[in-house]
Amino acid sequence: MITLPKIQNLTFRNQLLFSFLIVFVPLILISNALIFVQSRNLIDAGIEKELNQSVTFLKDLIQITADIGIKNRFKAITKFKFRNNGYAFIVDEKGNAVMHPFLQGKNLLAQPQAFSAVIQKILNEKSGKIKTFGLSVPDTRPGEQLVIFRYLPQYKWIIGAASYVDDIYTPLSTFSTLITLDILFFLLAFVVLTYLLSRSVTKPIENFTHILDNSEAGDYSIRLNYNAQDEVGSLARHFNSFMTRMEKDHDQLNDPSQKTIATQDTLKSKELKRQVLFNLSFQLISIISPDGIIEDVNENQLAFSQCTETDVLYKPYWDSPWCRHDEKCRQEIKQAVERAALGKTARIETAIVDGDEQIKEVEISLKPVCSDKHVEFIVAESRDITEIKCADKERRKLLIQLQKAQKMEAIGALAGGIAHDFNNILSSIFGYAQLAQMNLNNHEKLNNHMNQIIKGAQRASDLVKQILTFNRQAKNQKSPLKLYLVVKEALKLLRSSIPTTIEIVTRVETRDMVNADPTQMHQMIMNLCTNAYHAMTTSGGTLTVSLSTVDQIAPAHQNKDYFRPGPFLNLMVKDTGKGMPPKAIEKAFDPYFTSKEMDRDTELGLALVRAIVEDHKGLFCVENIAEHGTSFFVYLPVVTKRGSAAGSHTGSDASLKPGKETIMVVDDEPDILALIEELLNRFGYSVHPFNNGKSALDAYQKGNISFDMVITDMTMPHMTGIALAEAILAENKNMPIILCSGYSETTTWSEVRAIGIQAFLEKPLDTHLLLSTMRALFDK
Structure with a gap:
């Protein structure tokens, strides 16, 4: 039986009413209270204004009728009335009633204490206003009065006007009564409206609940008969549709033959899908037990080894045909399986043999599949990376060939300048050697000439070292390197071959180190500077080389595929040539691309530079401004540890002691x-x-x-x-x-x-x- 919680129709109604009481009633009461207070304030201000005008009028009346007899004046003042029960009065500075409708000629300070206290306050303040209950006399009704009074100095009188407060606020009381009735009427109307609205919503839901409560267990034929075009009708239609599907599924499940067939079909379908995915995978996949025993292999693994399931099933994974060639491979795989059996994913790169006895480089991932914190089985997935490894080796081989070719081209360009420097050095050595022969008897001159010969030989040695550093074909060995020293050395060597029409500006702002190969860094700088000065050979210009440390790569140079943290050593090589066309920039990194004229020697372009920068985990980018030149930027990660020098291990400060060895x-x-x-x-x-x-x-x-x-x-x-x-x-x-x-x-x-x-x-x-x-x- 389908049961639902009983729907209480009062719940919705009470919630609606309670929401109104919580939100709307306080708002109405507050707004009406504000209106009442504001109305009272307005009435107070109006009455005070009227009393002030009345006192001013009486004051003016006394002054205008100054030449009239006192009795006539008092008669005129006595006739003055303020609203229904208001009256005017005059007292002198001693408290005598000069004019009063009830206490004419009496001393007001001798009246009862409450009355005299008010008079005393009026005499003290002389001008102002007060609210009091003390001015009531026996012949008048008691009540709160509002009194306005002014001082007449020429008469030494105080003239005042008084009025009962309840007379003033009679309209306000009527208004308050109307507001209260309005609120009560509104509340009654809302309660009735709430009841009608809630009843229209809860009545059909209550009927639905009644139907469900009275239905039998397992009865899926229940339907709700409510076709109104509203939300409740939509709920009824969705419920009927749901119950129709439930009834159909229930009938199928209760049919034994249908149930068995459906279950078998489902299991077969799932097994077929799993087997297809397992066998059609491009990877070499094996299912092995936590002990390393092969329980299943896919067809790609069998085809790779050219064997059958009988050859591999229920044997240790490390004794499989693809591991039989090498004991080291067997041990590596066995250790990886042992790690996976502990619940840890293991990855190794090793070499296995295929069915043709060919060695293949593979990456093997062993992923444990756990149940209740226990390893049920291990999925061994092997990926053939032989072609990737070969491509990487081929790329490195081509890079070395590219480096050699470019070195030969650069050395040819530098030959003239180096020959000029070397001839100058040899001229100095020859000249001072001849002078030394001429001055064999003059030991002082002979010593000076020999020192100059030694200096010339040292300069020649330094020049040869520079050439050899540039041309060395050593293996790529990276170590902490002060790049600013390589920059200075490269520019010193390059100055010999660059025309004098090109000015070289160097800005070295850092001495931080990078993990780099000195020879490749030297070649990268020479390549960038050579490309830069080629752009200015026609009309000359300025070649700027700067080196600085930055915390992060400039936003314009960032690459979405480069995610290394700073700081970076930023090398910039800038020329003032005509810039590069957009199409030329796109092809600038292709090997052997050149933007020079066809009758000039071609260059290797920037492909080698980019390869060197990428090999050093750096970033290379180009900025081009038409008619203003091109800037090349290289970012290399900064290192802090200083590497050991690859030279002599002895210091030059050791004393030159003789020996007998x-x-x-x-x-x-x-x-x-x-x-x-x-x-x-x-x-x-x-x-x-x-x-x-x-x-x-x-x-x-x-x-x-x-x-x-x-x-x-x-x-x-x-x-x-x-x-x-x-x-x-x-x-x-x-x-x-x-x-x-x-x-x-x-x-x-x-x-x-x-x-x-x-x-x-x-x-x-x-x-x-x-x-x-x-x-x-x-x-x-």
């Missing part, structure tokens, strides 16, 4: 070998020179000489310095070895240090640095 020196350049031998002999060391690595290693392995240190060049024929160091360290891991190199594009300091080599010095060698490094290693 035995040193092996290996270099294929006879001049350098002789230079080091003479230098070390001068400081007391026992030096054994070798011009190649093989002879040096043979001498070491024979053991006829007990060497205390090895100083070797890196690049030598037959056996490199690194190979020699590895062989010696294999026999004596504590042997101090100093590796020297003029240039290497394949080996970094971190790789050298990993071998066990304790110091690395760049050529040309600084003799003081060499001696102090040797002494520091011996002392350690």
Whole structure:
């Protein structure tokens, strides 16, 4: 039986009435009270005005009739009446009634206390108004009176007018009675209206409730007979429609055959959908137990491994055919399954083998499915990422090729300027060397000339380092880097090749560091500046390079796909050329795009710059103003930790003490070998020179000489310095070895240090640095 809470028709009516009493009745009472108070105030003001006018009239009347006898004047005043019961009176300063309709000629202060008190107050104030009950005399009715009085100084009289207050407010009382009757009538009308309105709404609902209460249990044939075109009629129609559907569903459910068939069809449909989704998924999916046993696999997984369900079902997931090639892969997957069995989602990247014995890179996600906080089973989903990995490797390979090609182009552009600088340095060295030969007997001049030769050689060394830094093909190694130093170095190198018609303005406002590869940062700056000055080769202009730290990326430069927090190092490269057309900006990041004329050398564009910036987790954008130039902005995340230097581990402040140790020196350049031998002999060391690595290693392995240190060049024929160091360290891991190199594009300091080599010095060698490094290693 369908039952509903009994509908009380009085509830709605009472709520409606109560709402009126709470909201509308107080509003009506307050509004009527305000009207009553305002009306009283208006009447008070009007009566006071009339009394004032009456007193003024009497005052004027006394003054006008001053030449008339006193009795005639009093007779005229006595006839004066104010409203129905009002009267006028005159008293002197001693309280005698000069004129009074009831107490003529009497001393008013000798009257009863209430009366005399009012008179005394009038005598004290002389002019004003009061409300009092004290002026009633035996021949008059008692009541509250309003008194207005004025002082006549020429007569020393006080003239006043009095009137009963109840006479004044008689109209107001009538008005108040009408308001009360109006409120009572309104309340009665509303109660009747409320009853009629509630009855019209609750009556059909009460009928519906009665029908439902009297219906039998399970009776779905109940219908409500109410067809009015109102809200209750709409409710009845919706109820009838609902009961029709309920009756139909109930009949189907009560039919055993229909119920079984419907249930089976539903289950089959759901199972079919699940199986289709399971097998049609592009991912390799397996259902495994918390113990790692495979309970089900989809068709894509079987096709990938070219096996059947018999080959994989009810076996450990890590013993499946796709893991049989590598024990490391098996252990990684087993550990991931164990984590998933604890209720944690596990994700790993590993390599599995397909049915053709091809190694595939995959990303495996193991997601536990729990019930009552227990893992029921684990869904293992594998995604083939081989193509993604290959594409990433190919992209990096193309990037390296792009870098090499651009370096060759940039070096060609810089060749003229570098040749000019190098010839100037060589001219200085040749000139001072010739002057030194001319002044061999003058030790002071000879020393000055030799110092100038050393300075020139150092300048040449710095210039070579700049070229090698730009052209180095080393691996991408990021470490905390002071970018402002790279900016200064790049602009110094670039100044040689930029026409003098182009002014370079540098604004470095920060010394913050970024996690970056120095070579790529150098190349990025050179590329941006080269693109900028190409836009100004015709008429010249200004190339502005600024470096600053910002807390966030400028709104105009923000990218919806870039979500890294600040602060950022902001590098801006701006030219004053003609700007770039919109179509050119769209293609500016395509490799080998150029906006130059066809008869000029093409450039690689900004594709390399964007690749470098993205590889360093930064953001690159362009601002273009037609006829005013183009600005390039690079945002790189700031880091605070300073990385260790990749150079020598010794300081240059070590004292140049002599020594007696035995040193092996290996270099294929006879001049350098002789230079080091003479230098070390001068400081007391026992030096054994070798011009190649093989002879040096043979001498070491024979053991006829007990060497205390090895100083070797890196690049030598037959056996490199690194190979020699590895062989010696294999026999004596504590042997101090100093590796020297003029240039290497394949080996970094971190790789050298990993071998066990304790110091690395760049050529040309600084003799003081060499001696102090040797002494520091011996002392350690």
